[in-house]
Amino acid sequence: MELRFELNGKPVTAEIEAGELLFDVLRRLGCYSVKCGCETTNCGLCTVWVDGKPMLSCSVPAARMENHAVTTMEGLQEEAARFGAFLAKEGAEQCGFCSPGFIMNVLAMEKELCRDGRIPEKEEIREYLAGNLCRCTGYVGQMRAVEKYLRESRG
Amino acid sequence: MITVRNYVKPATVEEAYELNQKRANRVIGGMMWVRMSKGNVGTLIDLSGLGMDKIVEEEEQFRIGCMCTLRQLEQHEGLNSAFAGVFEECTRHIVGVQFRNGATVGGSVFGRFGFSDILTALLALDTSVKLYKRGIVPLAEFVEMERDRDILEEIIVRKDKRRAVYFSERMSSTDFPILACAVSEKDRVYRVSIGARPMRASCIEGTEEEMKDAYRRFSYGSNMRGSSEYREHLAEVLIRRAINALKERDA
Numbered sequence: 065m066e067l068r069f070e071l072n073g074k075p076v077t078a079e080i081e082a083g084e085l086l087f088d089v090l091r092r093l094g095c096y097s098v099k100c101g102c103e104t105t106n107c108g109l110c111t112v113w114v115d116g117k118p119m120l121s122c123s124v125p126a127a128r129m130e131n132h133a134v135t136t137m138e139g140l141q142e143e144a145a146r147f148g149a150f151l152a153k154e155g156a157e158q159c160g161f162c163s164p165g166f167i168m169n170v171l172a173m174e175k176e177l178c179r180d181g182r183i184p185e186k187e188e189i190r191e192y193l194a195g196n197l198c199r200c201t202g203y204v205g206q207m208r209a210v211e212k213y214l215r216e217s218r219g
Numbered sequence: 220m221i222t223v224r225n226y227v228k229p230a231t232v233e234e235a236y237e238l239n240q241k242r243a244n245r246v247i248g249g250m251m252w253v254r255m256s257k258g259n260v261g262t263l264i265d266l267s268g269l270g271m272d273k274i275v276e277e278e279e280q281f282r283i284g285c286m287c288t289l290r291q292l293e294q295h296e297g298l299n300s301a302f303a304g305v306f307e308e309c310t311r312h313i314v315g316v317q318f319r320n321g322a323t324v325g326g327s328v329f330g331r332f333g334f335s336d337i338l339t340a341l342l343a344l345d346t347s348v349k350l351y352k353r354g355i356v357p358l359a360e361f362v363e364m365e366r367d368r369d370i371l372e373e374i375i376v377r378k379d380k381r382r383a384v385y386f387s388e389r390m391s392s393t394d395f396p397i398l399a400c401a402v403s404e405k406d407r408v409y410r411v412s413i414g415a416r417p418m419r420a421s422c423i424e425g426t427e428e429e430m431k432d433a434y435r436r437f438s439y440g441s442n443m444r445g446s447s448e449y450r451e452h453l454a455e456v457l458i459r460r461a462i463n464a465l466k467e468r469d470a
Contacts, residue, residue: 065226083223083263085254105251106393111317117290118317123251127226128267169317194393195315 069129071095072139078126086112086124090136097137097164101197108196109165111172112136118172137164143171150213156205166196170210174217183214221253225262229269232370236351238264239368246370248286248326251318266325271372274298283374285325289313289337292324301378302344303468305401308385309340314393329371331362331419334395338362339414340385342422343401345377362419381405384464386457387415390444397445398453402461409462413437413454417444433458 067080071093080089087110090098100122101109110122113135121134137144144167151157151167173192177184184192189210190203198206229235238244243261247253271284276297283292292298293310313319313336327337328348338358346358351370358374383403387396399414409430414420416439423436434454439447 081223082226083221083260104255105318106314108315108317114320117320119320120251120317123249123254123318123321125226125247125250125263125265127228127263128265169315172316191311192316195317 065127067126067130069131070133072135073133080126082127084126085122086114086126086129086134087121089126089129090121090134095136095138099161099164101162101165106195106197107162107165108169109162111165111168111196113168113172116172116175118169137168140168140171144168146217147171147209147213150209150216151206154205154209154212156201156209158200162196162198166193166198166206169193169196170213174214178214178218181218183218186211189214221256221258221260223260223263226265227262228265228267232269232351232372235264235266235269236370238262239370246329248323248329249288249321251322251326252330252332266370271325279378281376281378283324283376285323285329285371285373287324289319289322289324289327290316292337293319298376302376302381302383305340305344305383305385309336309387309399309401312336312387312389312392312396324374325371328358328361328374329366331366333418334415335420336385336387336396336399336414339387339399339412339420340383340401341374341376342412342414342420343383343385343403343410344381345379347375347377349373349375359422362421379405381410382465382468384461386461388453388457395444398450398457400454400457400461402458402465404462404465409433409465411458411461413458416440416450416454417442427462430458430462 067078099109101107105123110120111118112121115133239246245260246264266286272286273284274295275282289310292306298306327335347355348361349355349372353369381403385401387399389396396415401412403410410424411433412420412422439450441447
């Protein structure tokens with residue numbers, strides 16, 4: 065079946081299988097930042113934005129995306145690079161495999177919780193990012209990076 | 220993994236119902252759990268085109284559309300102020316924000332999962348479900364019903380000034396609960412709902428005195444998260460804490 069949706073700001077038409085998941089379609093369209101890490105709808109690595117909201121693309125039926133807007137990290141290069149520099153500076157990444165999903169969710173959190181220059185509390189940040197698993201670290205470096213990033217970008 | 224032959228987004232609930240009468244067909248909510256099941260599906264029935272993704276507050280009740288996400292429940296001001304944050308508390312530990320933006324209330328309720336936080340919380344309130352053919356059924360009755368091929372349209376929570384509180388115990392913050400407990404009180408009658416026993420939630424009612432050994436009136440099982448003995452102990456503690464929390468609010 066034919067699917068028409070917006071991908072990273074551009075209209076896209078793709079031929080999809082009836083039960084195909086958004087994750088598979090995005091990979092096929094060349095969005096290789098989107099990865100499946102757990103197969104159990106848990107790890108957050110496949111996070112994309114659907115109409116601006118972070119969702120697990122591994123569990124979204126692709127057909128449901130008709131006329132919706134999907135954003136992957138490929139569409140947020142500048143923002144991702146800006147936050148990525150904080151991750152690197154804090155030595156937060158080890159293998160880096162979970163970073164794309166994590167970055168997508170940090171940027172979603174920034175949009176949702178940091179309105180009017182507000183900086184969320186540590187506990188709020190931890191709760192928002194709890195659905196992004198990292199098996200290398202204890203999240204301490206990531207938390208440092210997120211807090212510094214939010215402080216600097218919110219001035 | 221499932222294999223799907225067709226995908227249909229019905230334009231009416233009647234169409235969804237008719238399609239769902241075929242055993243090979245399957246309704247999807249958020250598709251969080253369906254994707255992990257196995258087998259061949261004839262037609263995947265997507266209810267997302269029916270406008271059932273809204274929470275409507277009326278004078279005497281809230282009507283929660285089956286396609287509302289858990290995140291909507293978590294963030295809905297009216298629901299959370301009417302029931303003192305119970306909906307935020309029973310959702311915020313579930314996997315992560317991305318998951319809760321996809322998972323639907325209808326999926327949680329219709330699935331009657333043994334690990335469900337949502338079912339546990341809703342059972343402690345005056346909740347009914349609206350089924351397309353069968354009509355309105357109290358949730359406590361629906362939980363015990365055999366799973367059939369009706370369509371769950373909405374969940375109705377009465378605004379009866381019931382006060383409620385929700386607790387769960389988890390091994391780690393986003394894991395399934397080892398035990399879930401919701402308690403409400405109205406006119407000095409307590410309603411205690413215990414879920415993740417690890418079987419579907421159920422509830423009992425009584426006075427404070429009668430609720431002292433309420434934990435003994437539920438059955439418990441063992442799985443990798445905990446033994447039945449541990450769950451019974453947790454139930455005793457959580458019920459007591461919940462009743463104390465409700466009484467402290469009075470003070």
